[in-house]
Amino acid sequence: MNQIRSIKGTHDILPSDSQKWQQFEQIIHHVCQQFGYKEIRTPIFEETRLFSRSVGEETDIVSKEMYSWEDRDGKSLTLRPELTASVVRSFIQHNLGGQAPSQRLYYMGPLFRRERPQKGRQRQFHQFGVEAFGSENPEQDAEIIAIAWHILSECGLNNKTTLHLNSIGSPSCRKAYREALKNFIRPNLAQFSETSQKRFETNPLRILDTKAEHEQKLLEGAPTISQCYTNKDKAHFESVQHFLNAMNIPFSINEKLVRGLDYYSRTVFEFTSTALGAQDALLGGGRYDGLVETLGGKSTPGIGFAAGMERFLIAMEDAGQKSDESKIDVYFVCLDEAGLSTALSLANKLRQKGFNVVSDPLRRSIKAQLRDANKFKARFAIILGESEMENNTVTLKNLDNGEQETVTQKDIIQKMI
């Protein structure tokens, strides 16, 4: 019989890595709180229609990557493939917009997409992200990007990534641009690939993304989105750039940046890293002013980003970031079964005083226990053997310099403090 393994595209985060994750999560919590954002946690699964409505029926995510099933009552449910939709659903359901005109939230957690795994891409993966509701002003866009920038800095990645920035305009501008682009492409449509031809109908902006050289050539001289901006769109985009400059956040305008999901409008951005191989997007986001309304809420502007946590960790590894190991203060060496209750009790008292204390559950030799203490990088060993028990003492050994002294059991806690 072959052994049971984790599902393709899912991974265990083992003790050797969990430290990195915890430190990374700490950075996210810390920076988001610095900006006054509050954490929101939503369920892992939702009604399928939440995603098909918001993300878009024609997107790859919805059309072929979702883990969906029919619940016993016939309702179609789905493991969340992204988090903005869930957050917006929650925002509407609990009328968070009614509690304060500006709601700023962050999240982290697992997502599920049934794709073929490769570097930086898994079927269960983790994202963190932020969402800000209520403001359509450009300073809100700048703030969102600043959070991303701060987190990247804290992770040592700010000068290892590139911020690509674009505006895809308001819906009316997008609509006009769509037509202009289609008119430009139409005469040569037959020369485009099958997928591009399909996109010509469903989402022509995506054709700009093509990597095929001959298609890039055909696109030379195509109208740009900026030609279709309304005055407001233009002013908004310029302000965003102005604020980014004021905060010394470097960016490059990328007119071909078109985010995949249907709900974006105006500002879109993406941080990429060369450490990631083909999947170079580390963090992506944008404005979604129409999404709350699409999902049945009161029209509310919003903007946010999502970032791949595994991808961050890959990039951090590549940048040579090291995580600090957790330190143990005291290793309790107990040599005698008779001393166990004393050892356990003293160890616990030390923990109550805030020390990290480990004891050996295997009743090993003193040599083995001290070796183990060393592996834990413990600063002290407290040894409790036969002679110590007789005299109500312990031996306190400093593992850095090897010095040791005898201390009464009564005084040891005080002595350590």
Next chain:
RNA sequence: GUGGGUGUAGCUCAACUGGUUAGAGCACCUGAUUGUGGUUCAGGAGGCUGUGGGUUCAAGUCCCAUCACUCACCCCA
């Protein structure tokens, strides 16, 4: 969904053109006289070479299939 690459110990890798009981480093365990870690030295454990077939006197090595992992396309974080 499509293509390429790779499967040998927990990890990283050896084993000439097929040829005896498949090796090394790291990690792990035990010792080096009584109850003392790191360094050193000695020893030990750990593999049905991914799985199933085939060719051959002989397969880790060649062939086929299958599974897994991986990278890329697609798309995205």
